[in-house]
Amino acid sequence: MVPIFFAYFALVSIVAGLLTVSLRNPVHCGIALLALLGHVAGLFVLLHAEFVAVVQIIIYAGAILILYLFVLMLLNLKTEERYFHRRHAWYITGVGALTVELLMVLLASRFSGAKGPATVAAVEEIGNSTAIGILMFSDYLLPFEIVGVFLLGAIVGAIVLAKTPSPADLSGDER
Amino acid sequence: MVPVSAYVLVSAILFVTGLAGVLIRRNFIIVMMSVEIMLNAANINLVAFAYHLDSLAGQVMTLFVIAIAAGEAAVGLAIIIVVFRGKIATNVDQINLLKW
Numbered sequence: 001m002v003p004i005f006f007a008y009f010a011l012v013s014i015v016a017g018l019l020t021v022s023l024r025n026p027v028h029c030g031i032a033l034l035a036l037l038g039h040v041a042g043l044f045v046l047l048h049a050e051f052v053a054v055v056q057i058i059i060y061a062g063a064i065l066i067l068y069l070f071v072l073m074l075l076n077l078k079t080e081e082r083y084f085h086r087r088h089a090w091y092i093t094g095v096g097a098l099t100v101e102l103l104m105v106l107l108a109s110r111f112s113g114a115k116g117p118a119t120v121a122a123v124e125e126i127g128n129s130t131a132i133g134i135l136m137f138s139d140y141l142l143p144f145e146i147v148g149v150f151l152l153g154a155i156v157g158a159i160v161l162a163k164t165p166s167p168a169d170l171s172g173d174e175r
Numbered sequence: 176m177v178p179v180s181a182y183v184l185v186s187a188i189l190f191v192t193g194l195a196g197v198l199i200r201r202n203f204i205i206v207m208m209s210v211e212i213m214l215n216a217a218n219i220n221l222v223a224f225a226y227h228l229d230s231l232a233g234q235v236m237t238l239f240v241i242a243i244a245a246g247e248a249a250v251g252l253a254i255i256i257v258v259f260r261g262k263i264a265t266n267v268d269q270i271n272l273l274k275w
Contacts, residue, residue, distance in 0.1 A: 006177045010185040017189050021196030047226040052237050064248045071252045091198040102187045116230030147242045154246030161253035
């Protein structure tokens, strides 16, 4: 059963990724990105990462993508005739060659390594979110705090950047 | 049982898709969406190896990556709004003041 679901999620996410970079209308690209994010969340569920899958749906599809679509509709971008860099279209050739190279390397590798303590059975005993929470607030406490400060900086930066400048601000400027 | 190399394969294909999008698209917002595709490809890799190697570190890192992506989207879209409002440019290739 799992291989069938994996094939479905993998195929749809790849097709949705291709549509995201190739569709003409930006809103359609956003919808294709939504399909991609949802099916990547499905892949996470297959990998026994239920909490990450839910976070992916809530944060990525629910917040980040809505932000993208909001800005897209706010700016009212017109669909363009020339929406690719024509001069740089030969990059696709290089990217295709890179893909083939990557696939060859990946199919040949075995990905062996030292196993950790968190087997599926051990995690299921206390629950996925509990296990992640215990790890995040013990071993990864410093990165967690850094991410918090980073998000505060990002919020302040975004507000300062997008704020409509008042006339008083502009008069003091040489702008 | 799906081998981990299958997940890595999907991740690699998605990553090069996003890379191609960053390189060839002209619209700001689509370029940023392509960056999101690349971040998602990296997330698939992290979670796949977390499962494969019986460790939760990859899942915790994925949560951090999602948080960073949220911050990146907020700041990037704010810059895009400023660029559009000032009628500085409508495409990425028109912003070349810092181009060497």
